[in-house]
Amino acid sequence: MSTTLVLGATGRIGGPVAELLLARGHRVRAGVRDPGSAAAARLRAGGAEVVRADFDDVDALAHAARGAAAVVAAGTAHRAGPDGERRHGEHVAEALARSGARLVYVSGAGADRATGVPVLESKRAVERRIDELGVPATILAPAYFMENAFNPWNLAALARGAYALPLGADRALQQVAIADLGAMAVLAVERPAEVGRRVEIVSEELTGAQAAERLTRVTGRPFAFERLPTDRLAPPLQRLFAWLDEVGFSIDVAALHDRHPEVGWHSFERWAAARRWRSPLALRGGREQGGEGG
Numbered sequence: 001m002s003t004t005l006v007l008g009a010t011g012r013i014g015g016p017v018a019e020l021l022l023a024r025g026h027r028v029r030a031g032v033r034d035p036g037s038a039a040a041a042r043l044r045a046g047g048a049e050v051v052r053a054d055f056d057d058v059d060a061l062a063h064a065a066r067g068a069a070a071v072v073a074a075g076t077a078h079r080a081g082p083d084g085e086r087r088h089g090e091h092v093a094e095a096l097a098r099s100g101a102r103l104v105y106v107s108g109a110g111a112d113r114a115t116g117v118p119v120l121e122s123k124r125a126v127e128r129r130i131d132e133l134g135v136p137a138t139i140l141a142p143a144y145f146m147e148n149a150f151n152p153w154n155l156a157a158l159a160r161g162a163y164a165l166p167l168g169a170d171r172a173l174q175q176v177a178i179a180d181l182g183a184m185a186v187l188a189v190e191r192p193a194e195v196g197r198r199v200e201i202v203s204e205e206l207t208g209a210q211a212a213e214r215l216t217r218v219t220g221r222p223f224a225f226e227r228l229p230t231d232r233l234a235p236p237l238q239r240l241f242a243w244l245d246e247v248g249f250s251i252d253v254a255a256l257h258d259r260h261p262e263v264g265w266h267s268f269e270r271w272a273a274a275r276r277w278r279s280p281l282a283l284r285g286g287r288e289q290g291g292e293g294g
Contacts, residue, residue, distance in 0.1 A: 002069035004189050005101070007031040007053055007061070007092065010039035012147065013074040013106055016182040022047050024186065031064045055080075055088035061095035070189045071096055074106035075123055082118035082236055089126030096135045103137040104188045105130060106181065109174070109200040109249045111141060117243045118236040127198075138188040139198040142181050143174040143249045146203065146271050153232055158277070162226035163212040166233060166241040169225045170209060174202040174249040177266035184263060195260075202251040203266050214269040219277045 009030035031053025
């Protein structure tokens with residue numbers, strides 16, 4: 001079986017993708033910043049070949065991709081910010097233009113058009129660079145991650161029984177479980193023609209009030225929706241949530257799920273049932289909260 005390189009393989013997207021590929025019998029090369037880390041050791045113990053691959057080092061990325069048939073990479077907005085994410089993604093494209101490997105790149109829903117939102121414009125620039133260099137690629141463009149419930153600014157709210165978003169209680173938001181994104185990435189590695197050139201990904205669409213009601217049902221403890229003031233967020237995120245409120249995602253959920261039933265799409269309730277809600281503060285620093293992604 002051919003080798004798949006997973007870049008950012010200890011991140012919140014790369015980690016699950018590497019694990020899924022290994023579980024399906026793939027030969028996985030895990031690209032990490034620190035091959036000596038505990039997370040890298042876990043990947044090695046699971047059967048992955050671990051190599052150094054820093055997103056700021058094009059030569060190291062090209063070396064890591066040598067001999068790989070496919071490369072899976074996600075954006076780095078959480079770690080590097082919009083400008084860093086653009087730079088890192090362009091480095092990946094430049095490295096793969098040398099190696100000839102096919103790229104599965106995790107971008108973002110909405111990044112195929114001008115939005116003025118820094119975290120989407122950086123992804124748009126990466127998609128444009130992939131096209132300019134002629135890198136054979138599948139672009140996976142997820143909506144808002146369900147796992148963002150555990151972002152740092154939400155933890156105190158969760159601890160007191162509030163599901164917080166910088167949106168109105170009745171504003172519908174399309175969300176995606178990282179497990180579903182991971183399954184789509186594996187599908188793009190195994191059967192790229194079925195996935196296509198670019199696909200926007202969503203697991204379920206629901207309002208903040210509906211999400212809080214589902215958490216109450218799943219956990220057996222009361223959750224209420226809470227509108228988070230946007231002034232608590234960094235300016236790039238303020239722009240993102242203003243866009244989500246005014247424009248937002250418009251993915252055809254039913255059509256996507258009918259086209260790819262093998263993903264086993266998660267409802268918000270099913271996703272929530274597998275999470276630890278009794279002590280969300282314990283998640284600080286865990287992979288669900290940190291790492292790459294939108």
